Amino acid sequence: MESCGGVMGVEPVDWVxxxxxxxxxxxPAEDVEEVARRYADTGVPVEWYRKEAxxxxxxxxxxxxAPSL
Structure with missing residues (x-):
């Protein structure tokens, strides 16, 4: 096992x-209806898109x- 900072078994982390x-x-409020139509096959109701406007x-x-291993 490697030692990292004096602690055995701890692997170094490559932070991003x-x-x-x-x-x-x-x-955008004016795009809600179009977005709902475009993604209609996902089953997401238009009301959910309206909540995001x-x-x-x-x-x-x-x-x-830290990326997962």
Missing amino acids: EIPAGTLRRGT PRAEIHVPGFRV
Whole structure:
């Protein structure tokens, strides 16, 4: 077993840095009907798309993740 920082059996983690940025989430209100038609075969009711309207932009701070093995 490898030693990582003096602890036996702990494998080093290759962290991935995700930078801060702007996330656009949701569906523009004027596009809800078209999106619902386009994805009608998924069984998602149009009301669910309406819950995601209007589209909003939010700031997401930077963070790190470790890929799963």
